[in-house]
Amino acid sequence: MSKKVAIIASNGGLFDAYKVFNIATAAAATDQEVAIFFTFEGLNLIHKVANQQLPMPEGKEHFAEGFARANAPSIPELLSMAQEMDVKFIGCQMTMDVMGLDKEAFVDGIEVGGAVTFLEFAKDADVTLTF
Amino acid sequence: MIKTNSVLDAKGLACPMPIVRTKKVMNGLEAGEVLEVQATDKGSTADMKAWAESTGHQYLGTVEEGTVLKHYLRKASGEEHEEKKHEKVISNEELLQKIEENQKTIVLDVRESAEYAFNHIPSAKSLPMGELEERFSELDKESEIFVICRTGSRSDLAAQKLTAAGFKQVVNVEPGMSQWNGPTKKSVNE
Numbered sequence: 001m002s003k004k005v006a007i008i009a010s011n012g013g014l015f016d017a018y019k020v021f022n023i024a025t026a027a028a029a030t031d032q033e034v035a036i037f038f039t040f041e042g043l044n045l046i047h048k049v050a051n052q053q054l055p056m057p058e059g060k061e062h063f064a065e066g067f068a069r070a071n072a073p074s075i076p077e078l079l080s081m082a083q084e085m086d087v088k089f090i091g092c093q094m095t096m097d098v099m100g101l102d103k104e105a106f107v108d109g110i111e112v113g114g115a116v117t118f119l120e121f122a123k124d125a126d127v128t129l130t131f
Numbered sequence: 132m133i134k135t136n137s138v139l140d141a142k143g144l145a146c147p148m149p150i151v152r153t154k155k156v157m158n159g160l161e162a163g164e165v166l167e168v169q170a171t172d173k174g175s176t177a178d179m180k181a182w183a184e185s186t187g188h189q190y191l192g193t194v195e196e197g198t199v200l201k202h203y204l205r206k207a208s209g210e211e212h213e214e215k216k217h218e219k220v221i222s223n224e225e226l227l228q229k230i231e232e233n234q235k236t237i238v239l240d241v242r243e244s245a246e247y248a249f250n251h252i253p254s255a256k257s258l259p260m261g262e263l264e265e266r267f268s269e270l271d272k273e274s275e276i277f278v279i280c281r282t283g284s285r286s287d288l289a290a291q292k293l294t295a296a297g298f299k300q301v302v303n304v305e306p307g308m309s310q311w312n313g314p315t316k317k318s319v320n321e
Contacts, residue, residue, distance in 0.1 A: 003185075026147035026178075029154035030185050070145045081151060 003032045006122035008130045012041030014054040014075070019131045020045060021078035027127075028085035036082075037118035038110075039092035042131075043099070046089055046106050051075050083109055090118055133194070133203065133319065134244045134259075136164035142171045142199060149175045150182050153204070157188065162208035165191070165245045170200050179204065189281075192249035194319050203245045215283060217290035219302045226277055226304050227313040230254060239270070239278045241289040242308065246281065250308065253316040260285050263292060272298050279304040 183190035191203040280286040283305040
């Protein structure tokens with residue numbers, strides 16, 4: 001049986017996005033079932049507009065060059081790759097309500113749910129990660 | 132130059148892309164086929180090994196050519212469960228003893244050439260399963276021939292084919308290279 005990987009994404013910076021999507025795509029490519037719960041600022045990672053221009057941490061802007069040199073894929077690219085490999089995206093309903101955003105503001109194919117939706121997936125996960 | 136069924140160019144790609152691409156290409160291959168992945172990501176060697184380990188595919192080895200790492204993988208085949216039919220068999224230990232007694236013992240390795248390249252018995256002749264019929268003429272019908280593969284399944288089939296083609300003394304080696312403890316050789320520079 002394939003393994004399950006449950007990830008919580010709760011931060012909205014560019015570095016956070018790479019951590020989340022690199023692990024998620026690598027796990028999916030290794031035949032593991034992956035779900036990511038996007039909550040609070042983590043929602044930026046799947047926001048149609050925001051995820052095109054995620055901020056670097058303050059003072060680390062010079063890493064932009066390094067990303068280009070390493071030929072790192074862009075976040076929207078990694079995101080669609082993850083979706084192609086059936087990584088499940090769960091947007092946090094409560095955060096969306098607080099921020100006044102609806103499902104249409106986010107990339108297609110996400111599920112919207114509460115904490116229990118994620119917990120249901122994570123309860124028998126082999127790996128659980130928080131970013 | 133190692134013969135493979137498919138080559139994936141993942142040069143210049145950063146982690147996790149080499150793995151993601153490998154996964155996609157592997158899905159399109161037939162069981163038992165060999166893939167060469169060319170990458171420049173230095174972390175890819177460790178990643179390929181770990182990826183093969185958890186997906187059940189076979190990691191054969193890596194060759195470094197300048198800045199390019201060439202990884203060789205063989206798609207999982209489930210061959211271990213097949214029933215073996217060739218009657219004459221010999222164990223790894225008995226074969227090792229025969230080779231030590233007589234350096235001219237004929238050992239025929241029917242694995243893919245990439246598998247052979249990274250690990251084989253020094254005196255073994257490489258003749259991949261897929262080329263067996265067209266290369267019968269390279270072998271002597273009267274000699275004793277020990278056929279070996281990774282687990283004893285492909286060599287079982289090869290031994291049957293050789294016997295049917297008129298070879299008199301064909302012996303299958305069980306289990307084969309996966310458990311081989313005798314001397315080995317590589318024909319690539321890692």
